[in-house]
Amino acid sequence: MIDSYGKDYLILDFDNIFITDSIEDEIIMYFPKDKLKIALADIEELLLKVFYINSYDRKKSLSKYSGGEKSIICFALIMTVIKINQIHNLKIIFNNIIESLSENNRLIIKKQMALLNKETNISIYYLKNGNLCKYIL
């Protein structure tokens, strides 16, 4: 997948979803020191007040979250990265991530992504039977 799309797209794959083992460490990976506080506050607000992940703990091992919760954390992380680092025109492929979400969480994510799209012009894609399809926001 990286061979085919890695040059032009950011690929988020359910089977290899995180690099580190906690939300805090993921944040440290993606932000410079002076933005860590605001990034952590941002993701915390998203996870607790938008997605209602009540089991959220920034130090908790990511393996302790359910599959769907991991997908939500992945969305929240990428939204925070795009927003705080002011990344524009990013093309993202979600592989087997949307499929792990319950109906209500899909709707929330769609709404959040549509809002982000207005500010940063992101586009979301997914693979269906090996073909790349654009997700309508």
Added chain:
Amino acid sequence: MKIILAKGRYYFKERDITYNVDSDIVLNLENSLYTISGNNGIGKTAFLELLLLPLLKRNKLDFAYLEQNKNNQLYTIESSLAFCKKLDRSKDIYINWLEVLDYPKIIVADEFDKYSSSFTKILSTKISCIFLVSHLKNVQSQVQFKNIKNINICLKDNKERVIKIEKE
């Protein structure tokens, strides 16, 4: 054959999770698809691992369990097959595995339908019952089972999980 998930309150200290089964749930293992539904984080995987798989084991039934993260399990399947000198690279890995397991009649699959090509291959074997956690809506149309039911898990009083069976 039928097995029963008995009425009761089940508490699992290791995961601090409680399931309530209001009345006996009879599970028909012939010609059946049971989907397992519920919100993200409600405990669907834990239901499989803490209640359903032990129930199948207690009844001495052969089954294959397909985990939520395919990649992790594939390494295990491949190395187990290699260790038993049964790895056949000319075959699909799942078919190779199910063949070595003598084609279990029961499949327990955790969101495995998202890997559609692997799932279709598994469906082509002679399965009599599938338990499937899924958020996708098209699974019923992919199978031809007579008995299709949904096991729903929902939260009661923000604490305990209630398990109910409902006909599709």
